[in-house]
Amino acid sequence: MTSGHVAAFWADEEARLLDPARPHVVRDSKTPSGAVPISALRGPVISDALTRTFRAHGLDVRFVYTIDDYDPMDSQSMREKAGMAEHMGKPLCTIPSPDPSVAPDFAEYHAARFIALFAGLGITPEFYRMRDLYRSGALDKQIDLVLRNAEAIRAIHKRIANVDHEAGWLPISVICENCGRIGTTLATDYDGNTVAYVCRLDYVEWAQGCGHGGRISPFKGNSKLLWNEQWCAQWDHFGVTYEEGGKDLLTAGGSRDRSNEIYREVFRREPPLGLAHEFFLFGGKKMATSKDIGAKATDLVAIYPPELTRFLMLRTHPKRHIEFDPAGMTLPRLMDEYDRCADDYLRDHMTDFAKTWRLSQVSPDPSPPPAYRARFGTVANWLQIPSITPEKEAGREKAAALDDRELRDLHVRIELARQWLDRWAPEEAKFSVSQTVPQIEFTKDQRRYLVEIKELVGKVRDPEEMQNQLYEYAKKAGLVNEEGKPRRDAFAAIYLAFIGKPIGPRAGMLLTSLEPEFVRRRLDAVAIP
RNA sequence: GGGCCAGUAGCUCAGCGGUAGAGCAGGGGACUCUUAAUCCCUUGGCCGAGAGUUCGAAUCUCUCCUGGCUCACCA
Incomplete structure (x- = not known):
């Protein structure tokens, strides 16, 4: 290795930062309070890709994921939902489930969904629920340490983040014994066994406490x-050695800085x-701000094949x-790029593109991509021509029958192309027979041509x-x-007459796939000035 | 006000110390069947601005400009 900076694949660069002589723990977490938009998957996909890469470097790695289901419900949008107002400020895991047949409580309802979502994407960390960690007493040692050092922690908050908590403040939230809220309580005066607390009516804006107060042990799940x-x-509990995060948290003077200092x-x-x-x-x-955008983002995860979602995050x-916008040519471009990386992988596993392709697969140890893959844009064209069977057309293109894996790959592309045409494809990419007669000025030659081919309609059935x-x-x-070869404007006349654009699918297929009577009427209509 | 990121061919971006690249778009051609597809060829860039380091900078340093995001309450 030469001196100086060597540009390497980003995941490999991170792996080099870790001491190979000791075991490592990668951590990530999520609050189970709603649906997961596609944007929220960047972190988990990166963490998973890093974990895989660390292992490939021979490191001993655990991937731990905590579900923050002991956090208080503070979502403004939830507050406006029927029946939710009374639950504001309660731990997510003590709020009723939107659908008890799916999951027993609110937090688990959402957690179950994203655990399944992650699994579908090949992200399979060890999951831990904060309610279990707190209630089992697994974190009691750390709680005691924090409470005994509350003054030092208060000073750090003041110094790093310029946040001034009142004297006697303790960095925990007690669950109110009267109303069950956790977001509304202020705790003080730790004596080694118990803390004093008050459930304040106006402690936070998003929830109202009940005014109850008393002393309680902060352990075994009584506080967070x-x-x-x-x-x-x-x-401390898991021995975490690596945790990536969004820049909202890792910014200077931000949340992570504060935690690092306390640690x-x-x-x-x-x-x-x-x-x-x-x-x-x-x-x-x-996103998230706009419900519309948020909803679209959630849908995407269901529509995109998992490896494409991973690829989107990792490339x-x-x-x-x-900067992502699913509309327009985004998807064909993304698929083309994905295919280019797959080709790279077939040639050489060690290039950056090849590594990206491999890390995009659901399996950490994937089989190589099929050698024949129909280009996405082409598949989208096939779907718009009634006389074409994509499987047959693909076989013709490959010049051999497709094997099982190639067929599966094709079918994924067909489904995705249907969605694309339906939702996102720009007009230029679509061609469909216009229902009204296009207002086009044809030349004399073109008109004569259109009249003459009328006698073929209904007589010639074979597209070729x-x-x-x-x-x-x-x-x-x-x-x-x-x-002596036909000029462009001959076939262009046909396309203009039926599609309204000078280009289109093979004209023979187009005309034989339509009702003969319709074709004749249209030819009459456009040929007569 | 702090932080992060971006500014390279019409578009989307790669390159991150050694003669400017890809895909798409545009132009031309091939397949003695147009279009599409495929393949081949091709046009196209003072690499945001300025200064510095270097034999050599799109690449390193500094300053600035433009755009975007983010943190400054809670999580």
């Missing part, structure tokens, strides 16, 4: 550490390494933002034969160039 301190407690000073340990990833922007916006360096006849008729009609 605040965000920064809970972070440290989990690092060093109070827990006397070195905080995990981890890169900060840029955001995944949706049409220029961060861009984590430190660069992804029709194609040949159209060619011959063009010569007969004198629509030829110097070499």
Whole structure:
């Protein structure tokens, strides 16, 4: 290895930062409070790709994922939903399930969904629910440590983030014994066994406490550490050595800085390494704000094949933002690029593109891509021509029958292309027979040609034969160039007459796939000025 | 105000110290059947601006400009 900076694949660069002599724990987490938009998958996909890469480097790695189901319900949008207002401020895991037949409580309802979603994407960490960690007492040691150092922590908050908590403040939230809320309580005065607390009516804006107060043990699930301190407690509990995160958290003076400082000073340990990833922007916006955008983003995960979702997250360096808009030519471009990476993989596993392709697969140890893959845009064209059977057409293109894997791959593309044509394809990419007669000025030659081919309609049924006849008729009609070949405007006349655009699918197929009576009427209509 | 990211061919981007690249779009051609597809060829860039380091900078350093995101309450 030479001196100086060597540009390497980003995941390999991260792997080199880790000490190979010791075991490692990668961590990520999520609050189960709603549907997962596609943008929220960037973090988990990156963490998973890093875990796979670390293992490939021979490192001993666990991938731990915590479900923050002890967090208080604070979502403004939930507050407006019927029956939810009374639950504001309660731990997510004590709020009723939207559908008890699916999951027993609100948190589990959403957690079950994203666990399944992750599994479908090949992301399979060890899941831990915060309710279990707290109630079992697994974090009691860390809670005691935090409470005994509350003053030092308060000073760190003041110094790093310029947040001034009142004197006596403790960085935990007690669950109110009277109303069950966790977001509304202020705790003080730790004596080694219990804390004093008050459930304040106006402690936070998004929920109202009940005014109850008393003393209670903060252990065995009676309380929850605040965000920064809970972070440290989990690092300590699991021995986390690597945790990537969004730049909203990893910014200077931000949340991660505070936690790192607390971890060093109070827990006397070195905080995990981890890169900060840029955001995944949706049409220029961060999403979630707009329900419309958020909903679309959730749908996408169901529509895109899992490897394409992973690819979308991994092909861009984590430190660069992804500007994503599913409309227009985005999908064909994405698929083409995916295919280019697959080709790279077939040639050489060690290039950056090849690594990206491999990490995009659901399986950590995938079989190579099929050698024949129909191009996405082509498949979309096939679907728009009634006389074409994609499987047959693909076989013709490959010049051999497709094997099982190639067929499966084709069918995935067919389904995706249907969605694309239906939702996102620009008009130029679509061709359909216009129902009204296009207002086009045809030349005299073109009109004569259109009249003459009328006698073929209904008589010639075979697309190939029709194609040949159209060619011959063009010569007969004198629509030829110097070499005696038909000119472009011959076939363009057909397309303009039926599709309204000068290009389209093979004319022979187009005309034989339509009702003869309809074809004759249309030819009459356009040929008569 | 702090932080991060971007500014390279018409578009989307790759390259990150050694004679400017890809895909798409545009132009031309081949397949003695147009279009599409496929294949071949091709046009096209003072690499945001300025200064510095270097034998050499799109690449490193500094300053600036433009755009985007984000943190400054909670999680």
